[in-house]
Amino acid sequence: MTAAPVETSPKSSSERGKLARARLLRSLLPALSLVLVLLAIAWLNPRAISYFGFSLMLNLAIPIALATIAQMFVIAGNELDLSIGTFVGFVGCVTATWLKDAPLVGVVILLASIGVYALLGALIYLRNLPSIVVTLGMSFVWQGLAILILPKPGGKAPDWLLSLMAFKPPFVPFPIIAALLIAAVVYFGLMRTSYGVILRGSGGNAAALERAGWSLLRTKIVLFALAGLFGVLSGMALIGITTSADANIGNGYTLLSIAGVILGGGEFVGGRVSPIGAVIGALTLALAASPLLTFMHIPPDWQVAANGAILIIVLAARVLISRRER
Amino acid sequence: MASLRALLAKPWIWSFIGALLVWLATVAFTGGYGGGGMITAALSLAVFTVIVGVGQMFVITLGPGNVDLSLPANIGLASAVAMKVMDGNDQMIAVGLLAALACGMAIGAANYLLIWALRIPPIIATLSASFIIQSVDISYGRGLQIKPPPGFADFANRQILGIPVLAILTVLFTIGAAIALQRMIYGRSVLAIGQNIRAAWLAGVNVGRIRFLTYTLSGALGGLDGALLAGYFRGANVDIGNEYLLASIAVVVIGGTSVAGGKANVPGVWGAALFLVLLLTMLNTFGVSAGVRLLLTGLIIVGVITAAGGQKALR
Numbered sequence: 001m002t003a004a005p006v007e008t009s010p011k012s013s014s015e016r017g018k019l020a021r022a023r024l025l026r027s028l029l030p031a032l033s034l035v036l037v038l039l040a041i042a043w044l045n046p047r048a049i050s051y052f053g054f055s056l057m058l059n060l061a062i063p064i065a066l067a068t069i070a071q072m073f074v075i076a077g078n079e080l081d082l083s084i085g086t087f088v089g090f091v092g093c094v095t096a097t098w099l100k101d102a103p104l105v106g107v108v109i110l111l112a113s114i115g116v117y118a119l120l121g122a123l124i125y126l127r128n129l130p131s132i133v134v135t136l137g138m139s140f141v142w143q144g145l146a147i148l149i150l151p152k153p154g155g156k157a158p159d160w161l162l163s164l165m166a167f168k169p170p171f172v173p174f175p176i177i178a179a180l181l182i183a184a185v186v187y188f189g190l191m192r193t194s195y196g197v198i199l200r201g202s203g204g205n206a207a208a209l210e211r212a213g214w215s216l217l218r219t220k221i222v223l224f225a226l227a228g229l230f231g232v233l234s235g236m237a238l239i240g241i242t243t244s245a246d247a248n249i250g251n252g253y254t255l256l257s258i259a260g261v262i263l264g265g266g267e268f269v270g271g272r273v274s275p276i277g278a279v280i281g282a283l284t285l286a287l288a289a290s291p292l293l294t295f296m297h298i299p300p301d302w303q304v305a306a307n308g309a310i311l312i313i314v315l316a317a318r319v320l321i322s323r324r325e326r
Numbered sequence: 327m328a329s330l331r332a333l334l335a336k337p338w339i340w341s342f343i344g345a346l347l348v349w350l351a352t353v354a355f356t357g358g359y360g361g362g363g364m365i366t367a368a369l370s371l372a373v374f375t376v377i378v379g380v381g382q383m384f385v386i387t388l389g390p391g392n393v394d395l396s397l398p399a400n401i402g403l404a405s406a407v408a409m410k411v412m413d414g415n416d417q418m419i420a421v422g423l424l425a426a427l428a429c430g431m432a433i434g435a436a437n438y439l440l441i442w443a444l445r446i447p448p449i450i451a452t453l454s455a456s457f458i459i460q461s462v463d464i465s466y467g468r469g470l471q472i473k474p475p476p477g478f479a480d481f482a483n484r485q486i487l488g489i490p491v492l493a494i495l496t497v498l499f500t501i502g503a504a505i506a507l508q509r510m511i512y513g514r515s516v517l518a519i520g521q522n523i524r525a526a527w528l529a530g531v532n533v534g535r536i537r538f539l540t541y542t543l544s545g546a547l548g549g550l551d552g553a554l555l556a557g558y559f560r561g562a563n564v565d566i567g568n569e570y571l572l573a574s575i576a577v578v579v580i581g582g583t584s585v586a587g588g589k590a591n592v593p594g595v596w597g598a599a600l601f602l603v604l605l606l607t608m609l610n611t612f613g614v615s616a617g618v619r620l621l622l623t624g625l626i627i628v629g630v631i632t633a634a635g636g637q638k639a640l641r
Contacts, residue, residue, distance in 0.1 A: 080449075123632065130585035132393075133631050136572055140624030147617035255453055262450050268391055301465040308457030315454075316444040 026321045030264045030277040033314045034284045037292055044295035051173055058175035059241060061286035062165075063088070065179055066234035067253045068260035068282040069186055069275065070227040075261050076190070076273045077223040078203040079124065079131035083139035084231055084257050087113070088250030090142040091235025096155025096245035099236075103158070110232050117228025118221045125220040139254070146247035153246035157239045165240030179279050186275035199223055203271025260285050263314055284314075337582025341597030344580075344630060345604050352608040362488060364607055370483075370490040370558070372599040375573045377496060377551045379581070379595040380503050381544035382574040385448075388540055389520045389587035396437055396452040397548045397574055399459035401567025404429045404552030406467035409474060409562040416477040423553050430549020433459060434542040441541070442534065463564050474557045482557035492554065497596075504592035516540060520587030573602060580630055601630075 041057075042049045048057060067088055074081040091110065099106030120138065124131050167174050190196040201209045202219035210216050234253070239245050262268075263284060264277030288310045293303045333339055349368075353361040378397050385394045404426040412422035433455065440451035473479070484491045507513035515536045518526040527533045551570070556562040579585055580601065581594025605626060609619040 127632055129631055130579060132575065132585055133579040134628055136576060137624045137627030137631065139572075140620045140627065142624075144617045144619065144621030144624060147620065148615070151615075151617070259450065259453070262447065268447055268449070302461045304464075305458040305461030308454035308461075311450065311454040311457075312440065312444065312446065315446045315450060319445040322445075 022321055026318065027265065027274070027277075029314070029318050029321060030274075030280040030284070033263065033317075034280050034287075037284055037287050037310075041287065041292050041295060044292075048291065048295065051171070054176060055168075055173040057287060057291040058173065058179075058283065060238075061175045061283050062178045062182075063234045063238035063241070064253065064256055064260065064286050065182055065279045065282040066230050066237055067250075067257040068264070068278045069182060070230035070234060071257035072186075072261045072264075072266060072273045072275065072278045073190075073199075073223045073226040073230065074131070075258075075266055075268060076200050076203050076271050077220055078206075078269050078271070079220075079223075080258070080268070081135045081227060082132060082254055083135040083142055084227070085250045085252060085254030086139045086142040086146065087117075087228075087231045088235040088238060088253050089245075089247055090146040090149075090250075091232050092239045092242075092245040092249050093146045093150040093155065093247055095161070095236050095239040096157055097149055099161075100156055100158040114225055114228035114232060117231070118225040121220040121222075121224025122217060124224075125217050143247065143251075150245055150247055153244065155239075155245045157243050157245075161236060161240040162243060165237065179283060183276045183279040186279075190273075190275055195222075200271040200273070203269070203273075256282075256285055259311055263311070265318070338591050338594030338597055340630070340633075341581050341594050341601050345597055345601040348601060348604040348608050352604070352611050355608075355611060364604070366485065366488050366490065368600055368603045368607060369493040370485075371603045372596070373490065373492045373496045374551055374555055374558070375570065375577055375599040375602065376500060376595055377547050377554070378544075378570050378574040379577040379599060380500060380592065381547035383578045383581075383583050383590050383592070383595055384503075384507075384516055384540045385544045386575075386578050386583060386585060387516050387520045387587055387590040388537060389523055390585075392448045392587065393575065394434075394437065394452050394541065394544045394548075395449060395571060396433060396456035396459060397544070398567035398569075398571045399456035399463065400430055400433045400545060400548035401552040401555065401570055402562075402564050403433070403459050403463040403466070404549035405556035405562035405566050406463055406552075406564075407549075408553035409472040409556050410467075412472075412475050412478060414473055414475050416475045419475055419478045419481075422478075423550070426549040426553035427546050428549070430545040430547065430552070431542050432545070433548070434545020435538070437545065438538045438541040442538070460564070467562065467564060473561055478557045479560050482554055492558075500592050500596060507590055507592060512536065512539065517588055517590065520584075520589070522588075573599075576627060577602065580627070 038049075047053060067084055070084055071081055074084075091113065094106055094109050094113075097106075098109055120134060123129065124134055165174075169177060190199060198209065198214055199219055199222060202214075202216055202223070206216055209219070235250065238249065242249065260281040261273065261278050262281070264274055264279070264281030266273040266278060285307075289307060293306050296306075298306050349361070349364065352364060353359075378401070382394055382397065385392050407429045408422040408426035411425040412418045437448075437452050437455050440446050440455060441448050444451070446454070474482075482492060486494070505513075507516070515526065515531045518529065518531055519533055519536060523533060548567075552562075552567060555566050559566065577595050577598035580598035581596075582591040583589065583594065602623075605623060606619070609622055614622070
């Protein structure tokens with residue numbers, strides 16, 4: 001890590017310069033880790049750095065990024081969603097069955113499931129429940145529903161979804177464009193609008209917001225509904241890529257999405273999240289998960305371990321930087 | 327009446343009432359047939375959830391964000407280690423159990439090392455650790471189909487008057503855990519840290535050491551659980567601990583322990599574990615499909631936690 005460019009105005013003391021540098025480094029860390037993974041891939045297999053290579057390697061990055069954004073909304077309100085993975089699987093099953101055979105019913109089911117998410121937010125707030133347990137219970141509910149809808153792997157994605165996910169724009173692979181789009185939309189909505197500030201504030205200082213007259217019930221409902229919405233998008237995108245569904249297809253997404261948010265610079269408490277970071281974190285995970293490890297000739301037995309090690313290394317680097325910030 | 331009200335005010339009573347209701351519903355469905363056998367089966371399965379649940383309870387009590395997600399991987403690895411060390415030989419049972427305990431303690435200590443030295447949030451630290459442990463287990467236990475020694479398998483399955491021996495031992499263990507929690511310096515320190523880590527530190531509690539001990543304890547219990555599971559099911563495999571991730575967290579919270587930390591409840595872990603096992607038995611008895619079973623399990627967990635209410639409702 002070389003010295004990052006710092007604006008040095010004559011007024012700022014060296015102390016403040018150091019702080020700004022540390023803060024900049026910290027916000028750049030998600031991007032740095034992505035670049036590092038990309039460099040490693042380029043070094044190991046230069047041919048992978050191409051239009052085709054990226055389309056292939058980042059294939060599953062879109063649903064992972066969407067699920068990570070969903071988790072990010074929940075974490076922004078100091079909660080945790082342990083059901084997002086099975087929810088993505090449930091949406092996938094609906095997409096591959098109802099949405100294709102009876103689009104209207106499918107749309108109603110998906111909207112209703114977003115409604116369920118909003119209700120969960122209300123329930124968690126009104127009864128002051130631990131979100132970990134409520135969503136843990138919901139993870140069984142979604143999985144049960146998914147199995148009821150699709151007892152055996154199968155179904156088929158709607159044609160419009162298939163053609164959307166197979167879209168091949170010129171020059172830049174679709175997953176990269178999609179990731180940029182997701183990051184930009186969510187960044188604008190959560191970081192640049194006034195209600196976005198309120199939403200993050202509900203995680204930062206709930207008591208202050210309430211005294212200022214904002215409804216915490218509403219912020220919680222909105223955050224959970226947004227999580228549901230992005231969960232639905234994630235499940236649909238996933239089925240658009242895999243073409244058919246399976247009740248267990250999304251199970252890994254719960255942990256991936258949490259790791260993505262944290263890799264992207266988010267914190268579990270305090271409403272400190274970053275949409276751009278979260279998308280970058282998701283891309284890093286998607287790349288590190290298998291392409292990098294395959295190129296490194298890591299035996300399949302140890303690929304899971306390598307994932308864990310990558311997480312630890314990135315977080316350790318972040319801590320070293322954060323320590324300087326203090 | 328006053329004593330009844332005092333009893334109902336205990337946070338753990340609800341999980342036992344739930345377990346009783348589920349049992350009654352099942353017995354009513356079968357027309358009174360198999361009620362005793364059901365309790366025996368529930369006790370012997372609940373034991374494994376209780377052991378890891380107690381470890382998880384101590385960790386969760388440390389305060390928000392503290393949770394041990396490495397338990398399933400830990401159980402899997404320890405079960406393989408125990409079976410390999412015992413090697414089907416009755417003389418090696420004690421050594422194998424010690425090896426499983428040591429393996430679990432090492433994992434717990436490594437978890438805390440990540441949390442302390444690298445300041446990684448416990449959720450992510452134990453999650454990353456579990457990835458690594460899982461790989462070690464896959465690579466170490468490849469093709470491993472070692473049966474437990476006959477003496478150990480018999481011990482894990484033995485019953486006295488319809489009560490599993492393991493359940494009796496686990497009751498003794500949980501009594502010990504309850505005493506440690508409420509009457510010993512270690513337990514009081516855990517509670518103090520969970521209530522306010524800074525106040526605990528200012529009051530002279532060695533926060534680092536207590537947290538280290540707690541994660542190590544959770545790891546050790548996971549290791550022990552792995553060995554016992556391998557004995558009970560007569561063989562170790564990589565996936566043997568998978569269901570204990572959700573189960574260990576669920577029993578802690580349903581049992582009345584606060585997720586915000588600082589308030590723990592040992593009897594509740596037993597009640598909740600029996601409740602979950604009996605619930606599964608009931609749904610199986612009713613002959614519902616896997617999908618409906620999962621759906622109802624989830625709805626009941628959400629329903630119970632909603633009825634029990636959050637921290638505000640209890641005070």
